[in-house]
Amino acid sequence: MTDHRVLDHDDWVAARKALLRKEKEFTRLRDALTRERRALPWERVTQDYRFDGPDGPETLADLFDGRSQLIVYHFMYGPGWDEGCKSCSFLADHFDPAIVHLNQRDVSMVAVSHAPRAEFEPFQRRMGWRFKWLSSHGSSFNRDYNVTFTRDQLDRGAAVYNYRPGGFSGTEAPGASVFCRDPADGQIYHTYSVYSRGLDMFITAYHWLDIVPKGRDEDRLDYTMSWLRLHDAYGD
Structure with a gap:
């Protein structure tokens, strides 16, 4: 310095x-x-997606909660995991303060994971998060939006992530997808999805680090975010 x-x-x-x-x-x-x-042009959502939420089964339309716009964060939490992904958890620490303001601009926001809900609910309680978190287990939602892959897809280099094959190393990946619902006929449209470094703009803490002299200070680390811990695991 x-x-x-x-x-x-x-x-x-x-x-x-x-x-x-x-x-x-x-x-x-x-x-x-x-x-x-x-x-960007939109595409019609034709699948009848079903989710398991804290209030029971819900459709994609239900997730709008009376609003016309919906953000779904694809949270990396696979079946059998004990904890959620640390980088997804880093993003999720920023959700609750924002959602109350998003709601005032006709936007609902939820998180969706591939694991059964009973597996990630204890982790949500541990983290103290209040945002709505649902499971897509048993549906094709995660596969259709390219955030859950089979081992066979990975082995063959056929897992499409961030719009290119072979783009991810694990069976679960992070991302965010945006949907719009026409109030006249209820038709839902997929308007945008973002993955990988495109999620960076949603991490407020990173952008605060960008204005201090040492910045993110990750250049000499083994890999980006290797310093990161769950917010209750820093030990200081």
Whole structure:
């Protein structure tokens, strides 16, 4: 950290303004990309997906909870697991504070996992999360949205993740999918899905780290996020 240049105030402000010009250009590019994302064509959802939720069986339409837009986070929790994925848990720590605000903008948000609900409910209680978390066990939902794979698919390099084959190493993968429901006829549309590094923008803690001198400080780690622990397991 000590190898940074140290300037007097006026020179520091000049350097900050130069960076600010680049930040503003990035913001304009991001706004343009966001407009393109919203303008993507939609596809009809024709499957009658069923989920097991805290209040019993629910359809995909039920998950909208009276709103027209729905975000589903594909939480990595496979059958037989004792804990959820650490990176998914990192994201999930940010869900509850946001959902109350999303609801005011006609958006519902839930998490869905492949494991039976009875297997991840104790973990949700341990983490103290309040967001709605459902199981897709027994349906093709996770397979259709490319976040659950068979071992055979993985061995053959046929598991399609982030829109390319061979893109993931395990049987469960993270992602988020967006749906819209037409209030006139109830038709549901799939409007967007995002995977891998595309999920980065939803991790608020990372973006706070991006503004401190050491940043995410992951360059010398064996793999990205190897420092990460469940929020009750840091030990300090």
